[in-house]
Each structure stands twice: as C-alpha cells, then as structure tokens.
Amino acid sequence: MVIVSVAMLILFCMIYLIPGDPAAVALGPRATDAMREGLRIKMGLDKPVWVQFWNFFFAAWQGDLGRDVLSDRLVATVVMEQLPYTLALIFGGISWSVALGIPLGCWAAVERGTMADRIVGVLSVAVIAVPSFVVAIYALLIFAVALRWLPAIGAGEPGDIGDQLVHLILPSLAVGLGWVGYIARMVRASMLEVLESQHIRTARAFGLPERMITYRYALTIAILPTVTLLGVGIGQMLSSAVFAEIVFARPGVGKLVYDAILTRNYPLVTGAVLVTTILFVLLNLLADLIVGALDPRVRSRL
Amino acid sequence: MTVLSIKDLNVTFSTEGGRLHALKDVSFDVPERRIVGVVGESGCGKSTLINAILGLLADNGRVDAGSITFEGEDLTRLGPARMQELRGQRISTVFQDPMGALNPVLSVGRQMRNIQYRSGRSRSEKDARSEAMLRQVRIPDAQAALARYPHEFSGGMRQRVAIAMALMMRPALLIADEPTTALDATLEVATIELLRELQQDIACSVLFISHHLGVIAELCDDVVVMYAGEVVERGTTRQVFHTPRHPYARRLLECDPARQSGRTRHLPTIPGEIPDLRQRPPGCVFATRCDQRVDACDKVPPDVAVETGHVARCVLAEAR
Ligand SMILES: Nc1ncnc2c1ncn2[C@@H]1O[C@H](COP(=O)(O)OP(=O)(O)O)[C@@H](O)[C@H]1O
Ligand code: SF4
Ligand SMILES: [Mg+2]
Numbered sequence: 001m002v003i004v005s006v007a008m009l010i011l012f013c014m015i016y017l018i019p020g021d022p023a024a025v026a027l028g029p030r031a032t033d034a035m036r037e038g039l040r041i042k043m044g045l046d047k048p049v050w051v052q053f054w055n056f057f058f059a060a061w062q063g064d065l066g067r068d069v070l071s072d073r074l075v076a077t078v079v080m081e082q083l084p085y086t087l088a089l090i091f092g093g094i095s096w097s098v099a100l101g102i103p104l105g106c107w108a109a110v111e112r113g114t115m116a117d118r119i120v121g122v123l124s125v126a127v128i129a130v131p132s133f134v135v136a137i138y139a140l141l142i143f144a145v146a147l148r149w150l151p152a153i154g155a156g157e158p159g160d161i162g163d164q165l166v167h168l169i170l171p172s173l174a175v176g177l178g179w180v181g182y183i184a185r186m187v188r189a190s191m192l193e194v195l196e197s198q199h200i201r202t203a204r205a206f207g208l209p210e211r212m213i214t215y216r217y218a219l220t221i222a223i224l225p226t227v228t229l230l231g232v233g234i235g236q237m238l239s240s241a242v243f244a245e246i247v248f249a250r251p252g253v254g255k256l257v258y259d260a261i262l263t264r265n266y267p268l269v270t271g272a273v274l275v276t277t278i279l280f281v282l283l284n285l286l287a288d289l290i291v292g293a294l295d296p297r298v299r300s301r302l
Numbered sequence: 303m304t305v306l307s308i309k310d311l312n313v314t315f316s317t318e319g320g321r322l323h324a325l326k327d328v329s330f331d332v333p334e335r336r337i338v339g340v341v342g343e344s345g346c347g348k349s350t351l352i353n354a355i356l357g358l359l360a361d362n363g364r365v366d367a368g369s370i371t372f373e374g375e376d377l378t379r380l381g382p383a384r385m386q387e388l389r390g391q392r393i394s395t396v397f398q399d400p401m402g403a404l405n406p407v408l409s410v411g412r413q414m415r416n417i418q419y420r421s422g423r424s425r426s427e428k429d430a431r432s433e434a435m436l437r438q439v440r441i442p443d444a445q446a447a448l449a450r451y452p453h454e455f456s457g458g459m460r461q462r463v464a465i466a467m468a469l470m471m472r473p474a475l476l477i478a479d480e481p482t483t484a485l486d487a488t489l490e491v492a493t494i495e496l497l498r499e500l501q502q503d504i505a506c507s508v509l510f511i512s513h514h515l516g517v518i519a520e521l522c523d524d525v526v527v528m529y530a531g532e533v534v535e536r537g538t539t540r541q542v543f544h545t546p547r548h549p550y551a552r553r554l555l556e557c558d559p560a561r562q563s564g565r566t567r568h569l570p571t572i573p574g575e576i577p578d579l580r581q582r583p584p585g586c587v588f589a590t591r592c593d594q595r596v597d598a599c600d601k602v603p604p605d606v607a608v609e610t611g612h613v614a615r616c617v618l619a620e621a622r
Contacts, residue, residue: 198402204358205397206417206467207390216416220407295407296451 092172097179105187231287411448
C-alpha cells in the first residue's frame with residue numbers, strides 16, 4: 001500500500017514535469033485554442049497541481065485510472081488487455097532463468113574447481129553482461145531470420161495456445177537470459193555454503209547417498225536466496241520486457257507505455273506504470289510466500 | 303571382542319605451509335559394549351580421528367599409514383560405496399551442535415525415514431520405527447513430533463532427536479563428538495543418562511569425545527588422552543584417573559581434586575601451546591610444555607605398557 005502510494009506520487013511528479021501539453025497532442029495541430037482549453041478543463045489540467053494529484057490519487061485507489069486520450073477508452077481496460085502478454089513474458093523469462101540457472105549453478109557447485117565449473121562461471125558473467133535488448137535482437141536475427149526456426153514478430157494467434165507459446169520462446173529468452181547467469185552464480189555460491197554446513201556432514205555420517213544429499217538436503221536450502229532475488233528482480237525483468245516487446249513487436253504493457261510516452265498520452269502512461277508497480281509489489285509478495293512455503297523456519301515466523 | 307581397532311594411524315592434511323601431521327601413530331581399541339572416552343584440548347585431532355573412521359576426511363586429508371579395523375574390515379581400504387553402507391547402519395554419529403546438525407527444511411519424520419532408505423521396509427513401517435525411536439529417547443507426543451521441523455524443538459530435545467536418528471539402525475558403534483558441550487549442566491546429565499541407557503539397550507560400543515573430565519569419569523569404561531595428534535596415554539578409566547603416567551594426563555587431572563564428580567566443563571588450561579603440526583618436534587611432542595623433561599626426551603618416546611591395557615607414551619613411564 002505504502003509502496004504503491006509513494007510510487008503514485010513520484011509518477012505524478014515526473015509526468016507533471018515533462019514539458020508538452022497533453023491536450024494539444026490529443027487534438028492535433030489543427031485544433032483551435034478554444035478546443036484545447038475545453039479539453040484541458042475536461043482533463044482537469046486547469047486546476048492547481050495538488051488538486052490534480054488528489055483527483056488522480058483518489059480516483060486511482062477506486063480503480064479509475066482515467067481515459068485514454070486518443071481512443072477515449074478506459075485506461076484500466078486498455079492496460080488489462082495488455083497485461084496478460086507481459087505477464088506471460090515475465091513468467092517465460094523466469095522459467096528460462098530457473099530452468100537453466102538452477103541446474104547450472106548446482107552442477108558448478110558439485111563440480112567446483114573443475115573445467116565445467118569454470119565454463120559455467122564465464123558463461124554466467126557473459127550473459128549477465130549482455131543487455132537484454134542485444135539478446136533480443138540477436139535472438140531475432142539468428143533463430144527467426146537466419147534459421148527460421150521460430151516466428152519473428154507478434155504474440156501468435158489469439159486463442160491458439162501452442163502458437164502463442166512458440167511466439168513466446170524468443171522474447172522470454174531475451175528477458176530471462178541474463179537471469180540465467182545471476183541465478184547460476186547465486187545457486188553455486190549458496191550451494192557451496194550449504195554443502196559446508198554441519199547438517200550436511202550429519203547426513204553424510206548417516207550414510208545417505210550423495211544424490212539425495214545434493215538435491216534434497218542441500219539444493220532445497222540453496223534455492224531460497226534465489227527466490228528472494230527473483231522477487232526483487234521482477235522490476236528489472238519488467239524493464240527488459242519493454243525492449244523485448246518493442247523488438248519482437250509484441251503487444252504488452254511495455255509496448256503500451258512506450259507508445260503512450262511518444263504520443264504524450266499521459267493517463268495511459270500513469271495508468272500503465274501504476275499497474276506495473278502493483279504487479280511488482282504483488283510478485284514480490286508471491287516470492288515471499290514461496291520462500292515461506294519452502295522454508296519452515298520462515299513459515300513459522302509468518 | 304573388539305569392535306573397532308585402530309593401529310598406528312597416521313593422517314596428514316596438505317596445507318599451504320606444507321603437510322600437516324594431524325594424527326601420528328594413533329593406536330587404541332574399542333571393545334564390544336564398552337564406552338571409550340577421548341579427551342584432549344581443541345586442535346588435538348579428535349574430529350580428524352572421527353572423520354578418518356567415518357571415511358569423511360576433508361579433500362586435502364589422507365590416511366598415510368595404519369589401519370582402522372571395524373568388525374573385521376579395514377576401513378582405510380574400503381571403497382566409498384561400502385563405507386557409505388556402513389555409515390548410519392553399523393557406525394553412527396552424534397555431533398556436538400544440536401542446532402546445526404539436523405536439516406532445517408525437512409521434517410524430523412522425513413529425515414528419519416531417509417536414514418532407513420536401505421532397509422526395504424514400507425513407508426509406514428519406517429515411520430512406525432521412527433516413532434518408536436523418538437519415544438525411546440523420550441520425545442513427548444512422538445507421532446506429532448515426526449511432522450515437526452528441527453527449529454520447533456528445544457536444544458536438549460533436538461539433541462535427543464539426533465541421538466534417535468543415530469541409533470535408528472542399531473549400529474555396532476556409536477561415535478559421539480562432544481554431544482553435550484552445547485547443552486547446560488542439567489541437560490548434560492540427562493543426555494548422558496539417556497546415552498548410557500540406550501547403549502545398554504542396543505548393546506553397542508561408544509566412542510565418546512568430550513572436554514568434560516567429570517562426564518568421562520562417570521560414563522566411560524576406558525579413556526584415551528590425546529595431545530597434538532598423538533595418544534599420550536590410554537587405559538581403563540580407573541587406571542588413567544587414579545594413576546596417570548603421562549605428564550600431560552597428570553597435569554590435566556591434578557587441577558581437579560574432586561575429579562570423578564567434578565563439574566569442570568572445560569579442560570584445565572596448561573601453560574604453553576600445542577606445537578605447529580606442520581613441523582613436529584623430533585622428540586617427544588609434549589616436550590615444550592613438560593616440566594619433567596630429560597635428555598632422552600629428544601628421541602621419540604616409546605609406547606610403554608605400564609599395566610595390562612594401560613599405556614603411556616613417555617620415557618619416564620617405565621622408570622616409575
Ligand atoms: N581440512 C583440514 N586442513 C588442514 N588442517 C586441518 C584440517 N582439518 C583439521 N586440521 C588441523 O588438524 C588439527 C586437528 O584438528 P581437529 O581434528 O579439528 O581437532 P579437534 O577436533 O580435537 O579440535 C588441527 O591443527 C587442525 O588445524
Ligand atoms: S617424554 Fe619427556 S618430555 Fe615427553 S612427556 Fe615424557 S618426560 Fe615429558
Ligand atoms: Mg573438534
């Protein structure tokens with residue numbers, strides 16, 4: 001609640017400080033001064049700043065994010081239409097990073113000091129260093145344009161889940177690839193720490209098989225910091241999602257905000273960013289809940 | 303019958319400053335159904351000894367010479383698979399730290415079930431066995447306890463859970479590495495009582511490592527006194543506590559007049575330091591701290607049998 005409110009305040013100030021008149025943009029160059037003034041009054045832009053903020057704030061808490069300046073549709077509706085695409089992209093990115101990062105990190109920890117460990121280490125740093133839009137562009141060029149294995153643009157036929165998933169592969173890879181590196185490093189480090197702990201020594205002294213010790217006794221603990229990291233990392237993924245949506249010409253909240261900024265469609269910008277902030281907070285909460293579900297020590301503190 | 307017989311065991315670690323000779327010519331026996339105590343300052347090689355027996359030495363450590371014979375097999379020559387088979391089944395261990403010794407994210411029942419993974423019993427049979435074991439270590443409401451996690455138990459209870467896990471497969475040898483050091487005095491007494499009771503019930507031998515001379519005197523049949531990776535004196539508890547022959551053992555014991563029942567929970571401190579184990583002195587390892595040293599101490603002292611079963615590694619032991 002507090003986070004969302006503060007975000008709303010910051011957002012409002014930022015939008016207010018951007019030069020340019022939304023009413024002028026909305027009506028186009030051929031509008032008369034009177035028409036612009038009329039729209040400004042309708043949008044509440046003639047009121048003092050704090051009144052504008054209060055109106056925005058109050059309405060937003062009730063779910064009213066205003067109307068899209070261009071199409072005059074409800075902002076909430078427009079954003080909600082795009083939200084599933086972005087959510088799919090984020091979860092796709094998380095799936096890539098978890099599906100590749102955890103096994104790689106675990107493997108590197110078990111094989112520590114070997115060539116395999118070193119290769120994973122170098123790869124991790126490499127994928128972290130490459131910005132996601134570069135990944136997006138190269139993935140597009142290699143797999144979609146040169147090899148033609150996967151579709152290049154769009155989100156797939158509405159209603160056709162298979163087609164949509166195929167269209168999701170490359171953009172979500174662009175969002176998640178850097179995270180493969182983060183997670184691999186994180187899991188490796190915490191695995192090494194956990195493997196040193198006393199209870200692992202006890203498990204060995206009880207003659208448990210090494211596989212059981214690695215996966216059930218150590219990895220279950222070593223992934224906990226990763227879940228927390230992912231929760232915080234959602235913000236970064238949301239920003240990568242903007243690039244991925246633009247490069248792959250996918251619908252989504254990122255693309256929506258980008259287009260809205262270009263056209264100074266402020267209610268849409270504020271609305272979309274606000275929804276994203278709420279999403280960020282909710283996904284963080286989800287990460288905490290997952291940690292609680294995995295760690296009985298945390299669970300009993302909740 | 304001896305369950306465990308250690309002969310001339312030498313263990314070294316490779317370190318940056320050269321090879322560290324952590325155990326030198328260690329020999330002693332653990333007879334059937336007896337409780338053997340091991341005492342010595344920290345750093346004298348007690349944990350190394352346990353790890354060598356369990357086949358769990360750190361990657362940089364190795365057994366250079368000697369043998370560890372357990373139920374007729376030399377553990378130093380067994381492959382990792384056979385070693386793993388013995389651990390938890392024939393040789394089990396209780397560690398010092400009841401906070402950290404159990405897995406924090408698996409329920410107690412799950413951990414106890416996992417220990418029986420080799421038994422071929424069904425899941426419900428395993429759980430019934432776990433429950434019975436918890437009841438035997440007097441965990442209240444044993445059935446509900448199976449579903450609980452280690453952090454939900456108090457320190458003393460957790461140590462009893464750890465003991466239940468260790469004795470689950472009725473091992474021939476239980477190794478207890480300072481099992482009561484982290485507990486307060488009252489809990490210590492209760493835990494010792496419990497260990498003794500279970501040892502009688504299961505009819506196993508125990509290798510009991512402790513700093514607490516009072517507990518050793520009370521619980522153990524035999525005592526091994528270690529100093530800087532060597533067994534400097536060993537014998538029955540009576541022999542070692544009443545007529546200690548090695549100057550180090552004597553110094554340890556004379557600090558505590560009411561020794562058998564003494565409440566000293568830490569070893570008495572003796573002036574001086576353990577020598578650097580990377581450069582062992584050429585002669586007696588205790589020479590730097592010994593107040594009775596003679597010229598002959600510059601040579602490696604022999605293991606002198608002063609009585610049947612009572613051995614001291616000191617040139618003066620014979621003369622007395
Ligand atoms: N993995 C290791 N590498 C190097 N030296 C070690 C290692 N483990 C133990 N040591 C050394 O071996 C000696 C005995 O240690 P330890 O067996 O832990 O003693 P204790 O358990 O009696 O306190 C110490 O000098 C310690 O520094
Ligand atoms: S051999 Fe010599 S130096 Fe060593 S304990 Fe005996 S008297 Fe002391
Ligand atoms: Mg120790």
